Amino acid sequence: MMRHGFCSSMLIAGLMLAGAPVSRAAEIDPFWGNATIYFLMTDRFANGDASNDAAYGRLKDGDALRSFEGGDIQGVIDKLEDGYFRDLGVTAIWTTPLIEQVRQPQQEYGRSYAFHGYWPKDWTTIDQAFGTEANFAEMVRLAHAQNIRVIVDVIVNHAGPPVGGDDPAWPESWVRSTPPCDFATFTGTTSCLIAPGLPDIRTDSEASVALPPFLVEKWRAEGRLDREVAELDAFFARTGHPRAPQYYMIKWLTDWVREYGVDGFRVDTAKHVDPQVWAALGAEARLAYTDWKARHPSALAEEHDFYMVGEVFNFGLDDFERGIDRDYNYGDRRVDFFDYGFDALINMGFVSHAREPMPELFARYASDFEGPFAGRGMLNYISSHDDPAPLDPEREKAFENAIKLMLAPGAAQIYYGDELNRPLVALGATGDARLRTPMNWDALNTADGQASLEHWRRLGRFRADHPAVGVGRHLELSRTPYVFARRLDTAAQSDAVVVAYSASTPFTRTPAGGIFAEGTDVRDAYTGDICRVDSEDIICAGERKLALFERVPPDL
Incomplete structure (x- = not known):
């Protein structure tokens, strides 16, 4: 089935001749x-x-x-x-x-x-x-x-x-x-x-x-x-x-x-x-x-x-x-x-x-x-x-x-x-x-x-x-509604989110857990709504049962 020879570049030829293995990374690629x-x-x-x-x-x-x-x-x-x-x-x-x-x-x-x-x-x-x-x-x-x-x-x-x-x-x-x-x-x-x-x-x-x-x-x-x-x-x-x-x-x-x-x-x-x-x-x-x-x-x-x-x-x-x-x-x-x-x-x-x-x-x-x-x-x-x-x-x-x-x-x-x-x-x-x-x-x-x-x-x-x-590292912030944060900090990338969910009672306010800075706007990626971090809580104008909070994307 193969159409191309293995020695398609000097780099690969060198690896081949040396018998060098290409091993799995020590940790999984995020x-x-x-x-x-x-x-x-x-x-x-x-x-x-x-x-x-x-x-x-x-x-x-x-x-x-x-x-x-x-x-x-x-x-x-x-x-x-x-x-x-x-x-x-x-x-x-x-x-x-x-x-x-x-x-x-x-x-x-x-x-x-x-x-x-x-x-x-x-x-x-x-x-x-x-x-x-x-x-x-x-x-x-x-x-x-x-x-x-x-x-x-x-x-x-x-x-x-x-x-x-x-x-x-x-x-x-x-x-x-x-x-x-x-x-x-x-x-x-x-x-x-x-x-x-x-x-x-x-x-x-x-x-x-x-x-x-x-x-x-x-x-x-x-x-x-x-x-x-x-x-x-x-x-x-x-x-x-x-x-x-x-x-x-x-x-x-x-x-x-x-x-x-x-x-x-x-x-x-x-x-x-x-x-x-x-x-x-x-x-x-x-x-x-x-x-x-x-x-x-x-x-x-x-x-x-x-x-x-x-x-x-x-x-x-x-x-x-x-x-x-x-x-x-x-x-x-x-x-x-x-x-x-x-x-x-x-x-x-x-x-x-x-x-x-x-x-x-x-x-x-x-x-x-x-x-x-x-x-x-x-x-x-x-x-x-x-x-x-x-x-x-x-x-x-x-x-x-x-x-x-x-x-x-x-x-x-x-x-x-x-x-x-x-x-x-x-x-x-x-x-x-x-x-x-x-x-x-x-x-x-x-x-x-x-x-x-x-x-x-x-x-x-x-x-x-x-x-x-x-x-990311998981951090539970609340049980009612259920709120958690995930944070990833590596030399290559930094990312953080907050998620809130309630199967029954809708909410407008959820703890921010210090993930987002006081006084900043955040976006609920599920609805597209812009919400505000105030008094260590994320406050939204309308009720919801599921929220996927992220920093406001730069293109918005």
């Missing part, structure tokens, strides 16, 4: 610590090109919500051009895997196709149902033009199911088909099958293996065998890695960074792979990102680090489930994934913790970020593609849950449609298909849908303008 990441399931988000809906002859004969529905990269491009993500305050887009998937259905909660992107067949090309590499390049370019980063979902743990025909089995030198994971030990979690029918890539092996014959024949038929082999030869010569499965994967995945400027990886099933693999992937991805930026010095308005966030199931803040401080507890071994290239982990505990009142939730998280998670990133969410227990599946407390997610310490993941109260239940659908309903764009034609979107937009733009929201 941009990523405060990120608002829009996670979209590409097939379910927007159909921008109906001509690819039946790619590879796939039929729409799966069980309920288990066939390809038509969403594609062009649909994402269309929404970028409309300013949808920018207006929502999104700072990064995370797509489900776009690489080529197996073509035939597999039995998973019924007859299911690989619409979700997690049954890979060829890591070096885009699945035709999602579009083309030209589409992908345009998506990244448009996102970067709006200072929005692009995160792709990466899979190293497993291949797609070998159904037969167009989806042949991987060689035994590449995959294992037994035993099933028992999740009781490190080996019983990493060197095993996480699900029936999904071949486990031998990421624990350092033994050299030949390319799978079916992949050789596929590339030959597509007219790119010689190029792909030459690139692999160059990669292994440069790195000195053995031709083991894990290093093929690392080469293929980081090519998307080096060629197109992908800004980050969301790592699927991170706890099911030896963490040393993630360290190697992160190091190579950072080299690739440095290479891409050297070739595209004006593509990004701001300089930020490459970002790697991991899905470690059953792990989160406040010692959630298998968490012990920053460690994941395998039973016979503990692993701190932040020591293996990760800038952040997904906070699987948020949907449980967010059932608490907001003051307790925020205080608990602030304590963790000043303690074991200091300088590290965690990504909160209220719903996701494979968490069977979303915070509010009926969307009964959508207004307050949006506030909890968007104003909690840490980064925020908006799962596509959270902002429009997309249904998380579907008639006839089973298992995770209920979490993967098509995007409810028709909600934009309703007053409730427009009100919900506007609520999320105001919260999202406030987050984007103020890194203190996600990474």
Whole structure:
């Protein structure tokens, strides 16, 4: 897939020859610590090109919500051009895997196709149902033009199911088909099958293996065998890695960074792979990102680090489930994934913790970020593609849950449609298909849908303008109404905000907590109102139940 040689500049050539690693920063870049990441399931988000809906002859004969529905990269491009993500305050887009998937259905909660992107067949090309590499390049370019980063979902743990025909089995030198994971030990979690029918890539092996014959024949038929082999030869010569499965994967995945400027990886099933693999992937991805930026010095308005966030199931803040401080507890071994290239982990505990009142939730998280998670990133969410227990599946407390997610310490993941109260239940659908309903764009034609979107937009733009929201020090100022401040003071930047919220009684006066100087004007970013700091309080002319106070922007 790679078009550009690695030695595209003397700088990168020097790094390459010296074998110098590009390591993760000691502390997370505040941009990523405060990120608002829009996670979209590409097939379910927007159909921008109906001509690819039946790619590879796939039929729409799966069980309920288990066939390809038509969403594609062009649909994402269309929404970028409309300013949808920018207006929502999104700072990064995370797509489900776009690489080529197996073509035939597999039995998973019924007859299911690989619409979700997690049954890979060829890591070096885009699945035709999602579009083309030209589409992908345009998506990244448009996102970067709006200072929005692009995160792709990466899979190293497993291949797609070998159904037969167009989806042949991987060689035994590449995959294992037994035993099933028992999740009781490190080996019983990493060197095993996480699900029936999904071949486990031998990421624990350092033994050299030949390319799978079916992949050789596929590339030959597509007219790119010689190029792909030459690139692999160059990669292994440069790195000195053995031709083991894990290093093929690392080469293929980081090519998307080096060629197109992908800004980050969301790592699927991170706890099911030896963490040393993630360290190697992160190091190579950072080299690739440095290479891409050297070739595209004006593509990004701001300089930020490459970002790697991991899905470690059953792990989160406040010692959630298998968490012990920053460690994941395998039973016979503990692993701190932040020591293996990760800038952040997904906070699987948020949907449980967010059932608490907001003051307790925020205080608990602030304590963790000043303690074991200091300088590290965690990504909160209220719903996701494979968490069977979303915070509010009926969307009964959508207004307050949006506030909890968007104003909690840490980064925020908006799962596509959270902002429009997309249904998380579907008639006839089973298992995770209920979490993967098509995007409810028709909600934009309703007053409730427009009100919900506007609520999320105001919260999202406030987050984007103020890194203190996600990474600043938390200070509670009042319980009635609930008022807190966030302050960020570093050598590089200074930022401070005050937030007030009451679910019942509206207010006109809130404590300023010394954040804003006496006698100054401040702006409520939620309403646009200008208020005044007087006698250590922020005083507004009209009542409100939610206020997002900031210094008056200089352009007002």
